[in-house]
Amino acid sequence: MTAIPETQKHVYSPAELRRARYLGITYIVLALFVLWFFAVGSVGEGDSTLKLVKPTDRFKNFPNLVLPAAIFSFVVAAVFASLGAVQLTRGFKRLGNVVLAIVLLLFVFSFLTWAAAGKSFSFVGMMQETVKRSIPIALGAMSGVLSERVAVINIAIEGQLLGGAFVAAVVGSAINPWVGVVAATLTGVVLGWVLAVMAIRYRVDQIIVGVVINLFVLGLTSFMTQRILNDNPQFNGSEVFKSIEIPLLADIPFFGAVLFKQNIFVYATFVLVAVLTYGLFNTKWGLRSRAVGEHPKAADTLGINVYGYRYLNTLLGGAIAGFGGAYFIQGSVGQFDENMTNGRGFIGLAAMIFGRWHPVGALSAALVFGFAESLSGKLSILQTPIPSEFLGMAPYIVTIIVVAGLVGKARPPAADGQPYIKE
Amino acid sequence: MSDDNHIDEPQETSEGAAGSKLFQDLTGLGVDWRSALLVPALAILTALIVGVFVIAFTDLEALRLWGSDPGAAWSKTWGSISGGYKALFVGSFGSLRAVSETMVGATPLILGGLSVAIGFRAGLFNIGTEGQMLMGGMVAIWVGVTFQLPIFLHLPLALIGAAIGGGVWGAVPGLLRAKTGAHEVITTIMLNLIAFNLVVYLLKSGIFQAEGRDDPISEAVAVSARFPRLFGFLDDSQVRVTAGIIFAVLIAWLIYWLLFKSTLGFEFRAVGMNPHGAHYAGMNVVFLYTAVMAVAGALGGLAGADQILSILYRGSPGFSAGIGFDAIALALLGRSHPAGVVAAGVLFGALRSGGQVMQVETDLSIDLILVVQALIVVFIAAPALIKAIYRVRTGRAAEQLTTGWGA
Numbered sequence: 001m002t003a004i005p006e007t008q009k010h011v012y013s014p015a016e017l018r019r020a021r022y023l024g025i026t027y028i029v030l031a032l033f034v035l036w037f038f039a040v041g042s043v044g045e046g047d048s049t050l051k052l053v054k055p056t057d058r059f060k061n062f063p064n065l066v067l068p069a070a071i072f073s074f075v076v077a078a079v080f081a082s083l084g085a086v087q088l089t090r091g092f093k094r095l096g097n098v099v100l101a102i103v104l105l106l107f108v109f110s111f112l113t114w115a116a117a118g119k120s121f122s123f124v125g126m127m128q129e130t131v132k133r134s135i136p137i138a139l140g141a142m143s144g145v146l147s148e149r150v151a152v153i154n155i156a157i158e159g160q161l162l163g164g165a166f167v168a169a170v171v172g173s174a175i176n177p178w179v180g181v182v183a184a185t186l187t188g189v190v191l192g193w194v195l196a197v198m199a200i201r202y203r204v205d206q207i208i209v210g211v212v213i214n215l216f217v218l219g220l221t222s223f224m225t226q227r228i229l230n231d232n233p234q235f236n237g238s239e240v241f242k243s244i245e246i247p248l249l250a251d252i253p254f255f256g257a258v259l260f261k262q263n264i265f266v267y268a269t270f271v272l273v274a275v276l277t278y279g280l281f282n283t284k285w286g287l288r289s290r291a292v293g294e295h296p297k298a299a300d301t302l303g304i305n306v307y308g309y310r311y312l313n314t315l316l317g318g319a320i321a322g323f324g325g326a327y328f329i330q331g332s333v334g335q336f337d338e339n340m341t342n343g344r345g346f347i348g349l350a351a352m353i354f355g356r357w358h359p360v361g362a363l364s365a366a367l368v369f370g371f372a373e374s375l376s377g378k379l380s381i382l383q384t385p386i387p388s389e390f391l392g393m394a395p396y397i398v399t400i401i402v403v404a405g406l407v408g409k410a411r412p413p414a415a416d417g418q419p420y421i422k423e
Numbered sequence: 424m425s426d427d428n429h430i431d432e433p434q435e436t437s438e439g440a441a442g443s444k445l446f447q448d449l450t451g452l453g454v455d456w457r458s459a460l461l462v463p464a465l466a467i468l469t470a471l472i473v474g475v476f477v478i479a480f481t482d483l484e485a486l487r488l489w490g491s492d493p494g495a496a497w498s499k500t501w502g503s504i505s506g507g508y509k510a511l512f513v514g515s516f517g518s519l520r521a522v523s524e525t526m527v528g529a530t531p532l533i534l535g536g537l538s539v540a541i542g543f544r545a546g547l548f549n550i551g552t553e554g555q556m557l558m559g560g561m562v563a564i565w566v567g568v569t570f571q572l573p574i575f576l577h578l579p580l581a582l583i584g585a586a587i588g589g590g591v592w593g594a595v596p597g598l599l600r601a602k603t604g605a606h607e608v609i610t611t612i613m614l615n616l617i618a619f620n621l622v623v624y625l626l627k628s629g630i631f632q633a634e635g636r637d638d639p640i641s642e643a644v645a646v647s648a649r650f651p652r653l654f655g656f657l658d659d660s661q662v663r664v665t666a667g668i669i670f671a672v673l674i675a676w677l678i679y680w681l682l683f684k685s686t687l688g689f690e691f692r693a694v695g696m697n698p699h700g701a702h703y704a705g706m707n708v709v710f711l712y713t714a715v716m717a718v719a720g721a722l723g724g725l726a727g728a729d730q731i732l733s734i735l736y737r738g739s740p741g742f743s744a745g746i747g748f749d750a751i752a753l754a755l756l757g758r759s760h761p762a763g764v765v766a767a768g769v770l771f772g773a774l775r776s777g778g779q780v781m782q783v784e785t786d787l788s789i790d791l792i793l794v795v796q797a798l799i800v801v802f803i804a805a806p807a808l809i810k811a812i813y814r815v816r817t818g819r820a821a822e823q824l825t826t827g828w829g830a
Contacts, residue, residue, distance in 0.1 A: 155608070198801070198804075198805060202805045202807045202808070204804045204805045205804060205825055206825075207548055207608060207825040208755065208800070208804050208825065209801075209804065211550070211751055211800075212752070212797050212800045212801050212804065213797075215748065215752065215793055215796065215797040215800070216793070216794060216797035216798070216801075218790075218793060219790045219791065219792070219793025219794035219795075219796070219797060220477065220790075220793075220794050222788065222790035222793070223477065223481065223787075223788050223790040223791050223793075223794060224481050226788035226790065227481045227482075227786065227787065227788065228481055228483055232483065338790075343612075343616060346612045349609065349612075350609055350612075350613070353606075353609060387624050387627075389620040389621065389623050389624035390620070390624065392616075392620045393616070393617045393620045393621065396613040396614075396616045396617050397613075397617060399609065399613050400599070400605065400609075400610050400613050400614070403605040403606065403609050403610065404599050404603040404605040404610075417825075
């Protein structure tokens with residue numbers, strides 16, 4: 001990026017201008033796409049009914065969201081076209097990313113009304129599923145945020161989740177599910193410690209350590225599943241935590257079911273995001289952690305224990321990912337399966353970058369991925385002509401577009417991945 | 424491990440230390456014999472020893488016996504350890520068939536390992552070999568199924584097609600990295616997942632799906648597109664090694680030439696050492712990042728093609744079988760040098776082939792191999808551990824092969 005003289009008015013760099021132009025063109029293309037596929041495609045198909053409450057909810061007579069599919073998509077296409085025109089001519093200045101978010105949301109809704117034209121489906125069920133599926137991704141991303149804020153790259157999230165899940169299953173079945181969760185958390189700590197020792201003490205390339213931890217955990221858990229769990233089912237069947245209804249809040253139509261009738265992992269994730277956000281940006285610990293990640297030498301000069309903070313946060317991150325691993329057992333199916341995390345850790349990594357190394361951003365990104373997952377599950381029920389494989393790809397394509405800078409270039413902690421050598 | 428002795432030649436160190444280091448790295452002779460041979464040998468040994476403990480501590484019956492009847496427990500534990508390692512060895516080198524299987528396993532591993540290694544040389548971490556294998560393999564299937572040609576045209580055409588398919592798939596993350604800074608670790612992981620879905624879709628589509636099948640599986644490629652078997656004259660269907668292994672070694676030699684004898688290879692390595700320096704030296708970094716990833720992708724595509732044209736003959740979901748991930752460990756073990764990759768490929772091929780026999784003959788699953796491979800890489804990547812265990816000098820310290828998100 002070229003240096004731009006500071007003036008009173010904000011001057012846009014060539015990169016920003018290029019990005020604005022790309023966005024404008026994208027909106028126009030999306031408008032044409034919506035017009036051609038969703039609007040024209042659902043003419044004469046009737047209304048789409050999105051159910052907002054479940055029959056078991058207190059206010060079960062709350063009205064459903066009924067949208068005339070074709071008209072809605074025509075309107076969306078018109079909105080996109082005008083947003084694209086404004087973006088290309090004037091730009092949205094600071095509101096650029098808000099507009100992008102609105103566009104994506106409308107696009108998804110237009111898609112849903114097209115898929116559900118003439119039918120009805122449980123939107124509330126899909127959103128409930130979205131929140132559930134985003135939890136391990138969010139916890140994995142949180143693990144990444146913590147360690148990368150102190151400049152330790154954590155590719156091992158996948159291994160931490162998988163290791164946590166395995167231990168949660170074994171300990172949870174052998175002793176009790178709560179002990180299983182604690183043991184999973186400790187497993188994450190141990191794996192975080194391995195990463196920390198290798199990265200900080202031995203200064204091994206952090207990305208390689210991460211890859212190796214993933215490989216090791218995958219091999220070891222699969223080996224032990226075949227050797228021990230398959231013949232000893234008593235070690236692989238933990239109790240699953242039931243959903244807890246938060247009094248009063250759970251009765252709110254739609255939001256109650258989505259947010260306040262979930263299991264303990266969901267609530268714990270929300271609390272963690274709040275705590276980490278406050279901690280990272282409003283406490284001494286957070287300030288020092290970020291200093292260590294941005295400029296370890298300066299931090300060291302000021303008497304901050306660089307290695308200490310790196311160890312601490314990498315271990316804490318491991319704990320969170322290990323806890324996230326327990327979600328697969330106590331929060332979901334109760335049983336361990338070989339490679340059951342199936343790449344969620346890598347999605348978490350992408351969510352961390354997508355969310356710009358910020359807990360709230362990471363959670364939002366995780367929700368987007370969770371939504372994509374639950375969407376592809378629901379759409380097979382709606383029998384859309386789109387092959388499920390393409391829906392399966394969608395979040396990964398979005399990730400590539402995102403990391404390629406569509407939402408503006410995300411800046412990682414300055415010292416990320418670099419070992420620090422104390423003089 | 425002993426056939427790559429031209430990488431352990433002693434170095435002339437007449438220049439200053441820093442200049443000499445740069446010279447060694449740029450010529451590809453950048454490793455002394457300790458880090459080229461001693462550390463890998465000790466790493467493999469240590470990993471196999473740790474494997475012993477993994478076997479011992481996962482034998483629940485034996486563990487229960489230790490309290491009541493240590494003798495029986497010992498003999499049971501010893502039985503599974505010696506049985507496992509014996510099967511591992513016999514299954515990899517114990518017979519002509521075993522050696523043949525080792526070579527069958529080694530072929531795609533060597534090609535995949537080269538794909539990761541060339542990325543490392545240019546400072547890029549190509550985790551995308553798996554996806555590149557899938558895309559290259561799909562093109563090979565398409566060529567192999569669609570055309571009817573004599574073998575001297577059909578097989579090369581399938582291989583070229585695979586290299587192009589994998590190359591395009593690989594070039595994308597290189598271009599994105601150079602143009603937008605999108606880190607190749609993320610983009611290649613995402614492209615792997617996309618490729619996996621795409622393959623399932625394609626295998627169910629009219630172009631690929633075998634006639635009369637509902638599941639995602641392709642027609643078998645024509646005989647003229649397959650790698651011929653080396654021991655076809657023996658008429659023994661168990662000796663499956665094909666000309667693919669010769670092809671892989673030739674490609675390794677070609678990559679050696681490209682990396683260390685050509686200008687383009689020099690620029691690849693220069694950009695890997697210091698992209699900014701390369702830029703100021705007048706090199707086109709955007710082109711180099713894209714080109715190196717295209718070459719890496721082409722190698723991945725060839726690995727996928729070998730998987731199809733030597734072994735499977737038809738495509739099914741995930742036919743890359745995790746080779747692209749093993750290739751990462753393999754490239755590290757081989758020090759990202761083509762000769763090292765060939766040697767490491769044979770070792771990993773042996774582990775795979777032996778592991779399969781072990782899985783059949785004992786109650787130990789082949790996943791043990793993953794553990795051993797992971798441990799080998801840990802010890803290679805952290806020579807300080809080997810140094811601490813064996814009290815030997817290990818040559819150079821840990822190295823930085825990849826770059827962080829921000830670079």
